[in-house]
Amino acid sequence: SLQDRLQSAFKNLRGKGRLTEADIDATAREIRLALLEADVSVSVVRDFVATVKERSAGVEVSRALNPGQQVVKIVNEELIGILGGETRRIRFAKNGPTVIMLAGLQGAGKTTLAGKLGLWLKEQGKSPMLVAADLQRPNAVTQLQVVGQQAGVTVFAPEPGNGTGDPVQVARRAMEEARRTLHDVVVVDTAGRLGIDAELMRQAADIRAAVDPDEVLFVIDAMIGQDAVQTAQAFADGVDFTGVVLTKLDGDARGGAALSVRQVTGRPIMFASTGEKLTDFDVFHPDRMASRILDMGDMLTLIEQAEKAMDAEEATAAAEKLMGGKFTLTDFLAQMEAIAKMGSMTKLLGMMPGMGQYKEQLANFDEREIDKIKAIIYSMTPAERDNPKMIDGSRRARISKGSGTEVKDVNQMVDRFFEASKMMQQMAKGGGVPGMPGMPG
Ligand code: GDP
Numbered sequence: 001s002l003q004d005r006l007q008s009a010f011k012n013l014r015g016k017g018r019l020t021e022a023d024i025d026a027t028a029r030e031i032r033l034a035l036l037e038a039d040v041s042v043s044v045v046r047d048f049v050a051t052v053k054e055r056s057a058g059v060e061v062s063r064a065l066n067p068g069q070q071v072v073k074i075v076n077e078e079l080i081g082i083l084g085g086e087t088r089r090i091r092f093a094k095n096g097p098t099v100i101m102l103a104g105l106q107g108a109g110k111t112t113l114a115g116k117l118g119l120w121l122k123e124q125g126k127s128p129m130l131v132a133a134d135l136q137r138p139n140a141v142t143q144l145q146v147v148g149q150q151a152g153v154t155v156f157a158p159e160p161g162n163g164t165g166d167p168v169q170v171a172r173r174a175m176e177e178a179r180r181t182l183h184d185v186v187v188v189d190t191a192g193r194l195g196i197d198a199e200l201m202r203q204a205a206d207i208r209a210a211v212d213p214d215e216v217l218f219v220i221d222a223m224i225g226q227d228a229v230q231t232a233q234a235f236a237d238g239v240d241f242t243g244v245v246l247t248k249l250d251g252d253a254r255g256g257a258a259l260s261v262r263q264v265t266g267r268p269i270m271f272a273s274t275g276e277k278l279t280d281f282d283v284f285h286p287d288r289m290a291s292r293i294l295d296m297g298d299m300l301t302l303i304e305q306a307e308k309a310m311d312a313e314e315a316t317a318a319a320e321k322l323m324g325g326k327f328t329l330t331d332f333l334a335q336m337e338a339i340a341k342m343g344s345m346t347k348l349l350g351m352m353p354g355m356g357q358y359k360e361q362l363a364n365f366d367e368r369e370i371d372k373i374k375a376i377i378y379s380m381t382p383a384e385r386d387n388p389k390m391i392d393g394s395r396r397a398r399i400s401k402g403s404g405t406e407v408k409d410v411n412q413m414v415d416r417f418f419e420a421s422k423m424m425q426q427m428a429k430g431g432g433v434p435g436m437p438g439m440p441g
């Protein structure tokens with residue numbers, strides 16, 4: 001299964017301290033095969049693998065996660081992305097009944113879905129009405145009446161013996177009836193065929209024109225595999241839809257349809273159906289589907305926790321450093337680099353509001369300055385970096401020679417450091433930055 005294949009793709013990364021290009025290539029190849037085997041459309045696979053590869057190559061050494069975990073995290077995030085990211089909810093009409101039309105091939109699960117939606121809407125305090133606009137098959141109307149009864153919701157059906165009528169007429173009459181009887185949501189069940197054909201599309205488009213739906217849900221059997229893309233595209237062109245419902249996710253679905261449909265049609269997956277019972281139904285959650293596909297729930301939780309722990313640890317360490325006044329030259333260098341970045345930014349942006357008064361200083365503080373500071377700090381011993389107070393005259397002479405700078409440069413840098421250090425301590429005590437306008441000093 002897709003799950004197994006993905007897991008084995010990650011197996012090779014386990015215990016790696018660093019990812020080589022070969023590791024990434026091998027993993028990407030495995031992921032690609034896994035997705036293709038799961039019937040994900042070729043173009044979706046291509047984009048997906050390219051993105052995962054690119055992001056994996058950029059993975060930085062992290063104390064929180066090992067490279068294998070980082071790649072799993074990337075794959076998970078990308079899966080959520082192609083599944084649509086956020087859950088898309090039904091858009092209810094402001095005035096009058098909200099109309100939800102169902103479209104899809106025969107057997108996709110539309111009629112069953114009508115009952116499920118009916119129950120779900122009722123539970124949300126709505127007053128739904130189901131409309132039998134499938135007059136193609138003799139039993140279609142009865143089937144909807146049965147699920148409607150199970151869900152305890154009203155079903156609008158053509159008169160008995162009138163089952164060969166015009167579905168567009170039925171849909172129109174249903175709208176009038178819904179307004180008259182104050183139903184606030186109308187779910188229109190329509191006919192499907194075994195394959196895509198012009199007549200099916202025309203009828204669906206006609207019903208659509210007649211009821212002017214707020215949502216058109218394209219219902220698709222998650223098990224149909226490679227045909228999913230073609231079918232979805234045909235419905236997108238023929239009727240156009242606003243959302244997708246995946247059905248039969250309880251079956252041995254390979255997951256391909258789920259991953260392709262959203263990307264290919266640009267329409268969100270809104271609901272998932274996971275069984276024949278009316279309650280086997282839920283709003284579609286991209287993140288849950290992604291972890292289902294990865295089947296690494298525990299791993300993902302672990303990754304999240306490790307990251308949270310690391311964030312907390314780093315925040316604590318930074319605070320302790322400040323409080324203890326243990327601001328080192330290494331911290332100083334990082335700070336200077338940040339300021340230099342700001343400087344080149346102000347140059348780029350011209351003037352930023354509020355930055356005007358610092359503009360000159362920032363602009364003069366450029367990369368060359370940083371290179372000098374870097375050279376000086378690199379020429380120090382670790383002990384000197386940790387405890388700059390020990391840097392006396394003879395040490396300064398040695399450092400200036402080592403870094404190819406002048407003694408006055410070293411002096412200036414050390415002075416700057418002590419200034420910054422004093423400032424950090426003041427800030428730690430809650431005193432604000434001295435001399436900074438707008439801050440208590
Ligand atoms: P329609 O032709 O699109 O209206 O499809 P139906 O609603 O008649 O469903 C076709 C068959 O699929 C029926 O036997 C349903 O019970 C079954 N079915 C629908 N949704 C699901 C589902 O999510 N899981 C399973 N296992 N079966 C489903």
Ligand code: MG
Nearest residue numbers: 110111134140
């Ligand atoms: Mg049906």
